[in-house]
Amino acid sequence: xxxxxxxxxxxxxxxxxxxxxxxxxxxxxxxxxxxxxxxxxxxxxxxxxxxxxxxxxxxxxxxxxxxxxxxxxxxxxxxxxxxxxxxxxxxxxxxxxxxxxxxxxxxxxxxxxxxxxxxxxxxxxxxxxxxxx
Numbered sequence: 001x002x003x004x005x006x007x008x009x010x011x012x013x014x015x016x017x018x019x020x021x022x023x024x025x026x027x028x029x030x031x032x033x034x035x036x037x038x039x040x041x042x043x044x045x046x047x048x049x050x051x052x053x054x055x056x057x058x059x060x061x062x063x064x065x066x067x068x069x070x071x072x073x074x075x076x077x078x079x080x081x082x083x084x085x086x087x088x089x090x091x092x093x094x095x096x097x098x099x100x101x102x103x104x105x106x107x108x109x110x111x112x113x114x115x116x117x118x119x120x121x122x123x124x125x126x127x128x129x130x131x132x133x
Contacts, residue, residue, distance in 0.1 A: 046058070
């Protein structure tokens with residue numbers, strides 16, 4: 001019976017958003033005390049940059065979040081402008097996912113082809129612009 005109850009809890013619509021929130025909180029707690037601007041930490045390196053030597057669309061995101069958590073908006077802006085501008089939308093989506101899950105509803109984000117093309121186009125454009133200038 002206990003296994004059946006535990007299995008049903010893991011299938012609850014709020015389980016996935018709560019897990020993402022918990023993982024984000026744990027990662028944020030580690031990041032808060034770990035300055036990614038300095039070396040010698042356990043933060044992952046960007047595989048795209050490692051292989052190509054170029055900045056990917058998300059490069060600087062870890063430093064940006066660290067700077068935001070420490071109240072340095074200007075430095076966060078310099079780390080990754082595109083992610084900084086997209087952050088409120090990502091947080092709103094997470095909040096909506098959490099809200100729906102806590103109310104017993106499953107929420108799946110589905111992007112149509114035009115939206116996928118826009119996101120991909122913005123990512124490619126940002127990658128080219130930040131590596132060209």
